Amino acid sequence: MSIEKLDTQRKRRASAVGSRMEDVASLAGVSMITVSRAINTPDKVSLATRKRVEAAIRKCGYVPNLTAGSLASNKSRIVAAIVPTIDNSIFAETIRGLSETLAAGGYQLLLGQTGYDEHNEEAMVAAFLGRRVDGIVVTGIDHSALTRKRLRQAGIPVVETWDLTDRPIDMVAGFSNVGAGHAMARYLLAKGHRRLGFAGGADGRTRARLTGFMAAIHATRGAHLQQVLLPAGTSFHGGREALAALLDLDSSLDAVFLSNDALAVGALMECARRRIRVPQELAIAGFADLDIAAEIEPALTTVQVGSRKIGEQAGQMLLARLAGQTVNNPIRDLGFAVVPRASA
Amino acid sequence: MSIEKLDTQRKRRASAVGSRMEDVASLAGVSMITVSRAINTPDKVSLATRKRVEAAIRKCGYVPNLTAGSLASNKSRIVAAIVPTIDNSIFAETIRGLSETLAAGGYQLLLGQTGYDEHNEEAMVAAFLGRRVDGIVVTGIDHSALTRKRLRQAGIPVVETWDLTDRPIDMVAGFSNVGAGHAMARYLLAKGHRRLGFAGGADGRTRARLTGFMAAIHATRGAHLQQVLLPAGTSFHGGREALAALLDLDSSLDAVFLSNDALAVGALMECARRRIRVPQELAIAGFADLDIAAEIEPALTTVQVGSRKIGEQAGQMLLARLAGQTVNNPIRDLGFAVVPRASA
DNA sequence: CTGTTAGCGCGTTCAC
DNA sequence: GTGAACGCGCTAACAG
Numbered sequence: 001m002s003i004e005k006l007d008t009q010r011k012r013r014a015s016a017v018g019s020r021m022e023d024v025a026s027l028a029g030v031s032m033i034t035v036s037r038a039i040n041t042p043d044k045v046s047l048a049t050r051k052r053v054e055a056a057i058r059k060c061g062y063v064p065n066l067t068a069g070s071l072a073s074n075k076s077r078i079v080a081a082i083v084p085t086i087d088n089s090i091f092a093e094t095i096r097g098l099s100e101t102l103a104a105g106g107y108q109l110l111l112g113q114t115g116y117d118e119h120n121e122e123a124m125v126a127a128f129l130g131r132r133v134d135g136i137v138v139t140g141i142d143h144s145a146l147t148r149k150r151l152r153q154a155g156i157p158v159v160e161t162w163d164l165t166d167r168p169i170d171m172v173a174g175f176s177n178v179g180a181g182h183a184m185a186r187y188l189l190a191k192g193h194r195r196l197g198f199a200g201g202a203d204g205r206t207r208a209r210l211t212g213f214m215a216a217i218h219a220t221r222g223a224h225l226q227q228v229l230l231p232a233g234t235s236f237h238g239g240r241e242a243l244a245a246l247l248d249l250d251s252s253l254d255a256v257f258l259s260n261d262a263l264a265v266g267a268l269m270e271c272a273r274r275r276i277r278v279p280q281e282l283a284i285a286g287f288a289d290l291d292i293a294a295e296i297e298p299a300l301t302t303v304q305v306g307s308r309k310i311g312e313q314a315g316q317m318l319l320a321r322l323a324g325q326t327v328n329n330p331i332r333d334l335g336f337a338v339v340p341r342a343s344a
Numbered sequence: 345m346s347i348e349k350l351d352t353q354r355k356r357r358a359s360a361v362g363s364r365m366e367d368v369a370s371l372a373g374v375s376m377i378t379v380s381r382a383i384n385t386p387d388k389v390s391l392a393t394r395k396r397v398e399a400a401i402r403k404c405g406y407v408p409n410l411t412a413g414s415l416a417s418n419k420s421r422i423v424a425a426i427v428p429t430i431d432n433s434i435f436a437e438t439i440r441g442l443s444e445t446l447a448a449g450g451y452q453l454l455l456g457q458t459g460y461d462e463h464n465e466e467a468m469v470a471a472f473l474g475r476r477v478d479g480i481v482v483t484g485i486d487h488s489a490l491t492r493k494r495l496r497q498a499g500i501p502v503v504e505t506w507d508l509t510d511r512p513i514d515m516v517a518g519f520s521n522v523g524a525g526h527a528m529a530r531y532l533l534a535k536g537h538r539r540l541g542f543a544g545g546a547d548g549r550t551r552a553r554l555t556g557f558m559a560a561i562h563a564t565r566g567a568h569l570q571q572v573l574l575p576a577g578t579s580f581h582g583g584r585e586a587l588a589a590l591l592d593l594d595s596s597l598d599a600v601f602l603s604n605d606a607l608a609v610g611a612l613m614e615c616a617r618r619r620i621r622v623p624q625e626l627a628i629a630g631f632a633d634l635d636i637a638a639e640i641e642p643a644l645t646t647v648q649v650g651s652r653k654i655g656e657q658a659g660q661m662l663l664a665r666l667a668g669q670t671v672n673n674p675i676r677d678l679g680f681a682v683v684p685r686a687s688a
Numbered sequence: 689c690t691g692t693t694a695g696c697g698c699g700t701t702c703a704c
Numbered sequence: 705g706t707g708a709a710c711g712c713g714c715t716a717a718c719a720g
Contacts, residue, residue: 020713031691046689066474068713070411071696086436096431099457111455113443130410236639272641295580297616364697375707412697415712
């Protein structure tokens with residue numbers, strides 16, 4: 001028996017997971033590369049051989065090892081996405097849009113949730129880059145210096161989302177949070193409100209909304225931003241507590257802007273419990289236009305931002321770049337719109 | 345110049361992503377394996393060499409290539425999870441629990457969303473297995489024969505979730521959907537309701553809930569399951585439409601069970617719009633005990649099932665098995681509990 | 689359209 | 705505690 005045969009029959013160190021490409025090749029009477037091509041670029045193989053290879057694949061239940069393929073080709077067909085959380089949140093829709101767009105292009109999604117902790121983001125970015133993901137989507141435009149450096153050096157397409165900047169790491173798909181906050185303030189001011197409150201998380205996007213919100217208020221005679229509350233997440237219960245806290249501090253507020261719809265819905269519920277009439281006694285506004293905003297009673301005035309579209313656009317930009325194309329518009333302002341409903 | 349040197353300096357086919365372990369090794373004046381050990385099993389390296397290696401790593405900004413490591417070790421440190429959707433859903437909490445548990449164990453999460461299409465599940469399972477994920481979490485216990493076969497043959501830990509069976513593919517963490525449906529029916533019947541309605545999706549778990557729900561009703565004199573509606577998802581709007589459709593078919597219903605809380609909340613809103621008093625004129629019950637269930641007005645009677653805990657348990661079982669331990673209780677009944685609130 | 693050669697970057701095995 | 709050789713399973717490059 002020749003050395004080669006012995007080598008081929010060596011004890012498998014690997015998993016119990018069936019056959020290798022080599023087995024398929026010999027079964028079909030072709031070389032490995034032909035099997036590889038039959039799988040990855042079927043056009044480059046004659047119909048006859050392709051049929052033979054496919055039969056062989058079925059026969060031995062072959063499942064290509066994508067890890068080996070990734071190593072050899074330096075392409076993983078994985079895209080990573082990092083979001084603060086997917087709990088009743090705006091980001092769930094973004095992830096869904098991204099996931100479906102990527103799946104259509106043959107990419108899989110590696111998901112990281114930071115829990116709104118920037119330190120987690122740093123570790124996750126490092127881990128994902130080590131995995132040699134083909135692209136990465138992050139939330140927001142605020143990242144540690146190290147994270148930015150790593151993303152730049154990685155040489156892969158990167159999309160920042162849910163905000164806007166003219167100096168992105170690579171690409172960005174979002175809208176102006178400052179502008180959106182400003183627009184909501186103008187809307188509330190136009191409705192005659194002058195004693196305003198704000199509550200939301202401490203992340204960069206919420207701060208940007210607050211910045212815009214404040215700017216418009218300060219530019220208006222007689223208007224005051226009475227209270228601001230930053231510790232809050234995306235839970236309905238948190239919104240209830242936030243409203244209670246704001247009213248404890250100043251019961252004369254006439255409008256409150258919550259930085260996301262989950263909080264705003266919670267606030268609405270707290271109003272219902274306290275028999276505070278919305279919007280007559282207190283106007284409530286939210287952010288993001290979740291499904292529930294249009295359905296709840298009273299319907300929630302909010303800012304529509306295309307959560308799902310952000311994910312789709314991010315996915316499309318990535319797919320384009322991964323296909324070797326140039327993205328002609330790497331800074332995508334998807335806009336926003338104040339949606340006037342019953343609550344404010 | 346020696347052949348070896350030429351070989352070392354060959355043109356890199358690979359990415360622009362910095363240095364390899366070899367570069368770190370020569371910079372630190374040690375062999376590759378020592379670098380590998382300094383990273384993966386630091387205890388096995390003397391403190392002095394470890395320091396030198398760490399310095400070298402920082403110096404050249406080395407990021408280990410996990411793909412290569414995966415191929416060599418046949419371990420990916422990736423777990424895949426497949427859920428129907430993460431949109432305002434019960435599964436978002438499961439994914440969060442799973443994600444955090446896995447992250448604590450050093451595993452990353454590859455996420456697949458089927459959109460409630462079993463055909464998608466089959467393709468996703470195949471793709472994930474090709475990726476040589478170390479473990480996999482699927483939703484429910486209904487899978488195509490091919491999917492079951494593939495999962496069994498993969499030789500990796502598999503957790504089925506959100507339902508129960510005494511013959512799982514490998515392990516299961518969930519609760520009895522039949523039992524939960526039955527319990528909710530008993531609860532509504534005990535409250536005196538006799539003209540019952542049901543709405544929910546067409547997936548196996550919803551069908552199981554319906555089976556239990558029907559069984560209890562049929563065992564009760566004078567009680568009738570008047571209407572059943574299966575096309576529905578997990579949206580608030582869908583719940584609103586479902587309730588409207590049910591009442592169109594039979595306006596004499598006195599209680600409606602929606603197979604998830606998002607639908608139930610939508611139904612509640614439709615009642616509010618129609619000025620139907622809940623629960624006096626119509627009782628509404630949901631399923632899963634989302635955050636919002638306790639907060640909405642009227643608070644939603646529902647079935648608490650520990651969405652998050654399902655993810656945590658699934659994660660723990662996987663981690664245990666991946667650490668080489670035997671999971672002594674691979675069939676985990678996490679139970680359920682009818683939570684009586686104001687709506688029914 | 690098909691094959692041959694030469695690695696991808698790292699972990700495992702066994703020796704020291 | 706450290707190292708050398710080998711191979712994980714596949715694809716890129718180049719040839720025919």
